[in-house]
Amino acid sequence: MQSIYQRIEHLIESRGMTKKAFCETLGISTGNFGDWKRGKTTPSTNKLIEIAAFFSVSLDWLIIGKGNPTRVREARGEYGVDSESSDLPLMSGLAENEKEFIREYIEFSAYRKEKRND
Structure with missing residues (x-):
């Protein structure tokens, strides 16, 4: 285990x-x-x-450690990160998995900021 x-x-x-x-x-x-x-x-x-x-x-x-590391999703709108972020000029040349990584990082940064303010 x-x-x-x-x-x-x-x-x-x-x-x-x-x-x-x-x-x-x-x-x-x-x-x-x-x-x-x-x-x-x-x-x-x-x-x-x-x-x-x-x-x-x-x-x-x-x-x-039971099961698979199932990905957990929150509603994108909660942190102001949605599919429109993919249209940003900086993200236009990136692969979809790279865009997803950036979205997740933005969501995590917002989450950490929210936790620091609590």
């Missing part, structure tokens, strides 16, 4: 990110990340929620 760390590592690799970039993006110290790897500690509940939101996976899968 995979650990929470192993599932996070799988998500990082599947996204094509480095572990350093992941830590910087989510505000995780590399020391804490190393502690997760060694099994010394596990991410806090709030951090697990952030990680699940960032990778658009279910929190259940991230914590328990």
